[in-house]
Amino acid sequence: MPEPAAGEVRVRVVVSGVNPTDWKARTGLYGGEAVESVPNQDGSGVIDAVGAGVDQVAVGDRVWFTLAAFQRPMSGSAQEYTTLPVERVFPLADSASFEIGASVGVPAITAHRALTVAEDGPTRLSPGALEGKVILVAGGAGAVGHAAIQLARWAGATVIATTSPGKTAYAESAGAHHVVNYREEDAAAQIRSFAPDGVDVIVEVAAGANNELNLAVLRPLGTIAIYANDGNQPLALDIRANMGLNARYQFLLLYGVGPKLISAAAEDVSAAIAAGVLPVGEDAGLPLHTFDLARTAEAHQAVEAGATGKVLITVSES
Structure with missing residues (x-):
């Protein structure tokens, strides 16, 4: 079980989102040396533990997060628990599903x-x-x-x-x-x-x-x-x-815009989620394709093949 360091939180992941950037990074399309890693930048879940100096969120809070694996190859969202810098984690409105939370991230x-x-x-x-x-x-x-x-x-x-x-x-x-x-x-x-x-x-x-x-x-x-x-x-x-x-x-x-712009955008995205204007699913124009964690490889293959909609991985019960 990973322990959060100062300025970090541990998230029990409920849903992991898959983006084109995830399979491209996994296959080496961006270059660089191959390293052991856990895939996927986006996800949603519940705060499970907080490190020293963290007061923005608390244990039990529902959250969405992004850039989980950026410069942290073992922190990707395709796992049951992950530790993240708190600035990459954002409150998820009670009215929003974990599927919405895992769908925003990089795309939104x-x-x-x-x-x-x-x-x-x-x-x-x-x-x-x-x-x-x-x-x-x-x-x-x-x-x-x-x-x-x-x-x-x-x-x-x-x-x-x-x-x-x-x-x-x-x-x-x-x-x-x-x-x-x-x-x-x-x-x-x-x-x-x-x-x-x-x-x-x-x-x-x-x-x-x-x-x-x-x-x-x-x-x-x-x-x-x-x-x-x-x-x-x-x-x-x-x-x-x-x-x-x-x-x-x-x-x-x-990856190169910096935390200030990411945080500002995330604040607006969180407000939009709370306002109910970022729904997902067939009726909202973004069909969902859901896999369980054991089928993560299939989820990546679906995105790489150009699946229309959003590919999600159900990691745990909400």
Whole structure:
């Protein structure tokens, strides 16, 4: 049983969340030497013990957490108990399920970051923070896209999502005001019909593939926030077009943004959870695929194979 050091807590894990970053790290896609590790960055559970100097949470508190295994390879969430720095652990509202708690983490904080990097936009999210803004969420059926739709709508934005034809209903269920099939030839015209002046922020999952569409719908001084490049198509920047738009590109990877931004985003995400605006499940547009702890390998394989929705591992009883 791991013991929490000063500034740490021990969590009895109830649900572990699996993200693409987890299988990529496990398979060495990020480089570096292979080390013994416990997978998964996200999870939820109950505080089981606290180390010296910890007063933010107490034994028995329900919590969600993220970046569990960052620089701590044995602290991943795919285990019954884990010790974590208290700054990576956040209160989980009594009204929220442990499944919600394990689903936010990396996806919701990534979405929060994408929605708060515009030069003329807010740095925090709350009701009204994005009032008057138009947000385009590429890949609205994915976990990050799902959270971006929910958070942007909660903050008052008009939300347009792009999906493939078979996934339109997921983005609609998440709360997108408009959903466009990005494969249609007139996708840009459809988006422009909802946003004649262009979109303020694009939350981008496939930067290379969507490059031409993005430049066709971005407003002057708009921002493209890139957190992935699904399909690995190279991103070739049209310098003149981007200069004409005074476009801003922001690349996102949570591991390097620092604890201050993570904590600020987590506060807003916790508020959104408490407000009931980050639901998960089929009805909310994010189907859940649940495995038990002994099937962790299968859970990783499901994410790697591109499962639509959220893959979770049930670790213990709540």
